[in-house]
Amino acid sequence: MTQLIFINLPVADLDRSIAFYEAVGATKNPMFSDETAACMVVSDVIHVMLLTHDKWRSFTDRAIPDAQVSAQMLLCLSREDKAAVDATVAQAAGAGGLPDPNSPQDYGFMYGRSYADPDGHIWEVMWMDPTAVAAGPEAFAAHDLTPA
Missing domain, CATH: 3.10.180.10 (2,3-Dihydroxybiphenyl 1,2-Dioxygenase, domain 1)
Incomplete structure (x- = not known):
């Protein structure tokens, strides 16, 4: 299974x-x-x-944290291209979500944005260039992935 x-x-x-x-x-x-x-x-x-x-x-029995003011986790989904990342965030915003609670990130070979659902749960949406992924860790070593 x-x-x-x-x-x-x-x-x-x-x-x-x-x-x-x-x-x-x-x-x-x-x-x-x-x-x-x-x-x-x-x-x-x-x-x-x-x-x-x-x-x-x-x-x-654990308390439910208020996701509007704290973050316990970030959930991330991949998309097929940058346009699909932008479209997903636009759909979320149009449905009452908060676009980009975290700053967008564009490293050229990797692009990401985020949205928060109505309860404040943050979803990241990202795209990675398939050729960079296929190249392995060496492709990422040349890039500073530290958030700005």
């Missing part, structure tokens, strides 16, 4: 979050969705589980 990833995110308004994730290209899987959770399919192997706060609390 292919290994899958299910990213679980606490959300304040499930319907708003479903609409947002659909606007950036995910589809809802009704088999794993109900009034407390929605399984949003990003790709064949990537799924985002949107959980109401009450549902989230059934999995852990």
Whole structure:
């Protein structure tokens, strides 16, 4: 069986979050969705589980951090080219997300931007030149990847 990833995110308004994730290209899987959770399919192997706060609390006793003011993780998805990176951020902004909570990065062979969903969870969107990736670590050694 292919290994899958299910990213679980606490959300304040499930319907708003479903609409947002659909606007950036995910589809809802009704088999794993109900009034407390929605399984949003990003790709064949990537799924985002949107959980109401009450549902989230059934999995852990840890406090739900306010993602509008703190960041526990950054999630990153690749895109096929720079234009697709820009289009994804534009879709997110049009659906109520915050564009570029982190500064855009353009290293020529690698390009990235970000957006925050309505709950403040940050998603990075990036493209890497396939020839640079194929060249291996040496292709990256010549570039300063320290954020500006």
